[in-house]
Amino acid sequence: MTKADVVSKIADQIGLEKTTTLAVVEAFMSTIKSSMEDGKNVYLRGFGSFIIKTRAAKTGRNISKNTSVQIPAHNIPAFKPSKTFTESIKKKVKVK
Numbered sequence: 001m002t003k004a005d006v007v008s009k010i011a012d013q014i015g016l017e018k019t020t021t022l023a024v025v026e027a028f029m030s031t032i033k034s035s036m037e038d039g040k041n042v043y044l045r046g047f048g049s050f051i052i053k054t055r056a057a058k059t060g061r062n063i064s065k066n067t068s069v070q071i072p073a074h075n076i077p078a079f080k081p082s083k084t085f086t087e088s089i090k091k092k093v094k095v096k
Contacts, residue, residue, distance in 0.1 A: 036077055048081040 003025065011021040032042050032050055042050040057073040081089075 044082075046082055046084055048079055048085055051078050051080055052076070053078045 007018055007022045007025055010016075010025070011018045014021070016024075035042050036050060036052060039052065041052060044050075052075050055074050055076060058071050060069045060071045061067070062069065
């Protein structure tokens with residue numbers, strides 16, 4: 001599902017124009033992104049959490065050149081679904 005699909009589906013459910021819905025979706029994503037850029041996690045009850053994970057420094061290897069590169073510690077964004085969301089997926093989505 002793409003962002004356009006999400007906007008279309010929300011617009012149909014609520015009865016708003018797609019341009020208005022797109023603005024709301026864009027504002028939602030922008031708010032989450034700016035909050036995480038400020039170092040804050042975002043918690044949405046019943047859906048999940050957008051959290052910042054820290055990766056430790058490590059040594060990477062370039063096998064073709066036979067060299068080592070030191071990769072510094074860094075932060076990455078991550079999503080952790082809520083327990084109810086996870087259980088819903090387990091019940092409704094069949095294993096392929």
